[in-house]
Amino acid sequence: MTTSSLAVLEERGVFPFDYSTLSSELAQQAQAAAKAINRIAARxxxxxxxxxxxxxxxxxxxxxxxWVESELGMNARTAQNYMTAAxxxxGKPEPVSHLPAKVIYALAxxxxxxxxVQEVVTAAAAGPLPEAEVIAHRIEVAKAEAREVKRLVAAKPGRTEQEAQKVVQRSRQNRTREREQREAEWAQQKVEREHRQQQFRNTLALWRDEHGPVLIPVLKQLLEMATTDSYGLTQALRDVLSSGEGAQ
Structure with missing residues (x-):
């Protein structure tokens, strides 16, 4: 796996379920059900x-x-997963056993x-575990990095595994810095966009108060065009502005 594909894997969205779509009471019930089901499955x-x-x-x-196939209707891989996980x-901390079965299989x-694996076990012993989706994603990235180390060793005779690991680590650090820089730029752009939007709201509110009867129908028409024909609205505004500048 190349460094670029590792970057894509690292930046792939990890999206826990959005409980904000539920009321507080229903969200608590759903979260309790998920924890109970995962606990039963892990047990x-x-x-x-x-x-x-x-x-x-x-x-x-x-x-x-x-015997496994005839008595349990279970294939060899599933049986092996159960035994390896058991x-x-x-001797592992109790919180680990509450993870979803697929995450336990991956850790085992x-x-x-x-x-x-040691990161997860240490986290389980010290305090609350990260979300299962985050752990699964971390495992996936770590496996990809291990494959990249093997590829680098094979690609250059004489290169040791430790040297390849340093290359992968430097690449990860560079990607992390680049991602943090992009996130900082996006955050700044968001602040600037929200500031412009608030200024525009304030201007519209002022115009509404001064020219309400005339302005409100125009704003409704602009809103309708923005929803149904944003390109047409852009062109109309450009035409009006260009003709206005020519008249000045």
């Missing part, structure tokens, strides 16, 4: 994994997956860089 991951591990100990070698969850996967 089942641990329990099912433990039972699978116990069964694997007593079923003859080579017959376990046949092993991984042993050998393909997930150990540094990210």
């Amino acid at each position: 089942h991951v641990r329990l099912i994994g433990k039972h699978l591990l116990a069964a694997k100990e007593v079923i003859p070698h080579g017959s376990f997956m046949q 092993r991984w969850l042993e 996967s050998p393909a997930t860089p150990a540094s990210v």
Whole structure:
């Protein structure tokens, strides 16, 4: 994966559910339901994994997956996910076990860089965990960076993994600075835009108070054109302004 594609992955939106669309009471109920469902699902991951591990100990070698498929209707990959997750969850802080099953699977996967796993475990022990979507996104980015390190090592004979990691780290720092700069520029542009909008509102309010009977119908027409034919409105305003400047 190239650096540019890593940048796209890093900047991909991570959007938790917008509870502001619900009333306070309904939002609390929905959030409680999500937490309960995730807790139940995670508990089942641990329990099912433990039972699978116990069964694997007593079923003859080579017959376990046949037993899984015939008795449980479960494929090999799903069974392996349960068992890997159950092993991984042993000794982990309690908040980790409340994460959605798919996030637990990702954390338990050998393909997930150990540094990210340690970040999550440390966060769970120290305080509230980030949102599950944020953790999943962090895992995805870390895996992409690990693949990029391997690509860089393979592309240049003699380059060590540590050297490749430094290249990826510098690229990440550069992208972070660029993103922060863009965000600062966007924030400044937003402030300036809101300032211009407020000035325009104040001017319109002044005109309305002084020339209400004449101005209000015009404003309604402008609003209608802005909604249905913004290009036509722009051209009309340009024509009027250009002719006005010529008359001066």
